[in-house]
Amino acid sequence: DPALQPALFAHILGGSNTAGEAWMDATKNPEERAKLLLAGMNLQEKLSLFGGIQDTTGHPVGWVEGIPALHIPNLEMNDGPQGFRNPDAYQTDTTAFPCGLAMAASWDPELANKVGMCLGQEFKQKGNNVYLGPVLCLCRCPWGGRNFESMTGEDPLLGAELGASLIKGVQSQGVLAMAKHYLMNDQETNRLDVSANVDERTLMELYAEPFREAVKAGVASIMCSYNKVNSVWACENTDILHNHLYGHLGFDGFVVTDWGAGQTVDTAQAVNAGTQIEMPGEVKLSEERLQEALKAQTLTEDTVDDRILRLFRMMFRHGIFDHSWQLHLQAKTVSMASRGVSRKAAAASAVLLKNTGGVLPLPRKGKIMVFGACGTDNQHDLAYCVVGGGSGWVQPDHAVTVTEGLRAAAGQHTAERCAETDLTKVAQAARSADACVVVLSEPSAEGKDRDHLRLHSAQVAIASTVGKACPRTVAVILAPGAVLTPFSADVGALLTMFLPGQEMGGALADVLFGDVNPSGKLPITFPENENEQGFTAKMFPGIERPNDGWNTAYSEKLEVGYRWYAAHGKTAKFPFGHGLSYTSFKYSDLACNGRTCTLRLTNDGPRDGAEVVQCYVQFPPQSQSPPLQLRGFQKVHLKKGESKTVAFELSDQNLSIWDVRRHAWALQKGDFRVRVGSSSQDLRLDTVLRV
Numbered sequence: 001d002p003a004l005q006p007a008l009f010a011h012i013l014g015g016s017n018t019a020g021e022a023w024m025d026a027t028k029n030p031e032e033r034a035k036l037l038l039a040g041m042n043l044q045e046k047l048s049l050f051g052g053i054q055d056t057t058g059h060p061v062g063w064v065e066g067i068p069a070l071h072i073p074n075l076e077m078n079d080g081p082q083g084f085r086n087p088d089a090y091q092t093d094t095t096a097f098p099c100g101l102a103m104a105a106s107w108d109p110e111l112a113n114k115v116g117m118c119l120g121q122e123f124k125q126k127g128n129n130v131y132l133g134p135v136l137c138l139c140r141c142p143w144g145g146r147n148f149e150s151m152t153g154e155d156p157l158l159g160a161e162l163g164a165s166l167i168k169g170v171q172s173q174g175v176l177a178m179a180k181h182y183l184m185n186d187q188e189t190n191r192l193d194v195s196a197n198v199d200e201r202t203l204m205e206l207y208a209e210p211f212r213e214a215v216k217a218g219v220a221s222i223m224c225s226y227n228k229v230n231s232v233w234a235c236e237n238t239d240i241l242h243n244h245l246y247g248h249l250g251f252d253g254f255v256v257t258d259w260g261a262g263q264t265v266d267t268a269q270a271v272n273a274g275t276q277i278e279m280p281g282e283v284k285l286s287e288e289r290l291q292e293a294l295k296a297q298t299l300t301e302d303t304v305d306d307r308i309l310r311l312f313r314m315m316f317r318h319g320i321f322d323h324s325w326q327l328h329l330q331a332k333t334v335s336m337a338s339r340g341v342s343r344k345a346a347a348a349s350a351v352l353l354k355n356t357g358g359v360l361p362l363p364r365k366g367k368i369m370v371f372g373a374c375g376t377d378n379q380h381d382l383a384y385c386v387v388g389g390g391s392g393w394v395q396p397d398h399a400v401t402v403t404e405g406l407r408a409a410a411g412q413h414t415a416e417r418c419a420e421t422d423l424t425k426v427a428q429a430a431r432s433a434d435a436c437v438v439v440l441s442e443p444s445a446e447g448k449d450r451d452h453l454r455l456h457s458a459q460v461a462i463a464s465t466v467g468k469a470c471p472r473t474v475a476v477i478l479a480p481g482a483v484l485t486p487f488s489a490d491v492g493a494l495l496t497m498f499l500p501g502q503e504m505g506g507a508l509a510d511v512l513f514g515d516v517n518p519s520g521k522l523p524i525t526f527p528e529n530e531n532e533q534g535f536t537a538k539m540f541p542g543i544e545r546p547n548d549g550w551n552t553a554y555s556e557k558l559e560v561g562y563r564w565y566a567a568h569g570k571t572a573k574f575p576f577g578h579g580l581s582y583t584s585f586k587y588s589d590l591a592c593n594g595r596t597c598t599l600r601l602t603n604d605g606p607r608d609g610a611e612v613v614q615c616y617v618q619f620p621p622q623s624q625s626p627p628l629q630l631r632g633f634q635k636v637h638l639k640k641g642e643s644k645t646v647a648f649e650l651s652d653q654n655l656s657i658w659d660v661r662r663h664a665w666a667l668q669k670g671d672f673r674v675r676v677g678s679s680s681q682d683l684r685l686d687t688v689l690r691v
Helices: 002-013 030-037 043-050 099-105 109-125 156-171 200-207 209-216 238-248 268-272 287-295 301-317 336-348 381-388 403-412 422-431 457-469 504-512 563-569
Strands: 063-064 073-079 176-182 195-197 221-224 252-259 276-278 351-353 368-371 415-417 435-441 473-478 491-494 543-545 547-553 585-593 596-603 609-618 628-637 643-649 656-659 664-667 673-677 682-690
Touching: 030 301, 043 276, 043 287, 063 547, 099 156, 109 336, 156 200, 156 368, 156 628, 156 682, 176 209, 176 238, 176 435, 176 543, 200 209, 200 238, 200 656, 238 268, 252 287, 252 301, 268 276, 268 287, 276 301, 336 504, 368 422, 368 457, 368 491, 368 543, 381 422, 381 435, 381 504, 403 415, 403 435, 403 504, 415 504, 422 457, 435 457, 457 473, 473 504, 585 609, 585 673, 585 682, 596 609, 596 628, 596 673, 596 682
Parallel strands: 176 221, 195 547, 221 252, 252 276, 368 415, 368 435, 435 473, 473 491
Antiparallel strands: 063 073, 351 491, 543 547, 585 596, 596 643, 609 628, 609 673, 656 664, 673 682
């Protein structure tokens, strides 16, 4: 291309050309600038951008060294999904937002976008230009150790809608988002070598679907995962990277390995499949290994150019080259604004599971006694109740305690903390109060799956004891996912906030006193019993085969989460989509005109509030699909007595299945049963849509 020659010759001759480097002309479009820069590079410079740096001294969790002579800035990457995870030296200066699963419980894409904007702002203030998130993995089994990071929960539509909105928010601030973990990284047990063995239809309809929407939203990067998919390492898997991600999904950004995942791959196979950057060190994608692959002709320079072009395209598209990047890891980025967004998100993510006899909202008078380990005023201990461990960890600037939140809302002498563990004394303290709040928790972290869904027996005993002694008892669950709730019959009200971030105490007070009418809905199922879905060892955590390592069979296929309950006619303790309000909503007049299905929603209760209207579809029998699949949702805010028409547009994509013979989406024909309601097991209206 003659237009590229001046830049190319200037670089070969060693000329600096300062502003004369054509790719630094911000009036040109990103694609043109990326091609100009690529043409101005020699092979060694290109290959230097395939490997990250192991030494993070003075840097975030990972970085790729730029080329100052070409005005290529460093790529500074950092965790994580719940906020900027600082190095140990600067632990308490960033905002801990609600975890991904809590955000999923909000069912609110607009709110996810605002959180994304805050995350992008804090990363940029720190001098970091790559946000390692969001997590879009499906919560396939309830014991997943990193379920708390997922914005997808049990349904890909949730992850698709919320993840895309958060990505847009992050990238609107000139920071690149990196959706992860692609693909099938659904367990921590043996995550470094397990093979997730899944059929193509299930893979595309459930596990790849959130990433499809991330791509449509313009996500800059995708992180490939540690595990194998159908016996091939994810980071060298041609099927899921080249064929699905680049091909079917149309991704035009760049792929980065999870930290250390590149060590297991073949150099040429990984780059040919689609991987571009190995993190955090240069092992398999080092300059030396890449040169060897080029010499052996197992890798071509055209492929190298394509991978580098993908990186530059995104860097130019989001203004990375046009910003002066300087690391400020010590910068204090938490602010009143970020705390306000975190508090709003935590309150919107609160799911009211039970409210017998109008226990909630609480009056702003009388004595409230707070029980439970996470009712603590100790900042170190409280942090483990509001954030998860590993990549998702953020040490809060200040975690608002339950008593702080209650006192700020209702007066300094309103709330007292009872640290007793002796049940006789616990009961005595509960009887002395006008209302009681019991905070139960379950920690979780990257690197280990949960052994069971039970809360510690001591916590359960306290909850039951308090509930029996104090008629106005509220149990609050802070957990990384589903838990068993055998104490629920003993308490008047029950809610979960998952891991709500640093503003937990204030957000909880907002909900308990009715300043915020709860509108969260479960993004996962809370079962009645352990292993209610009947996972075998082959299904989770997998079995070890001679000469073939660990293998997990996704033999449930499409029957994940609430789909399994619908397919087997089972009732969950608290089903997917469930969440109560302090008001009530009437559903009426469902009708489909073409592909547009409308209904009337009326707030016929005593308060203003919001309802998440959920639209499920049952496919025609020949489709061989689960009997219930979420195909739309809307969070509708209504004043007391107000009505609105809610419309769902059912697209071809909504009514298609993945055809494994054609390797493409196939629109189904016949009668679709359209069902709408307040949860997957509270469906108020249904009609038939003929296609």
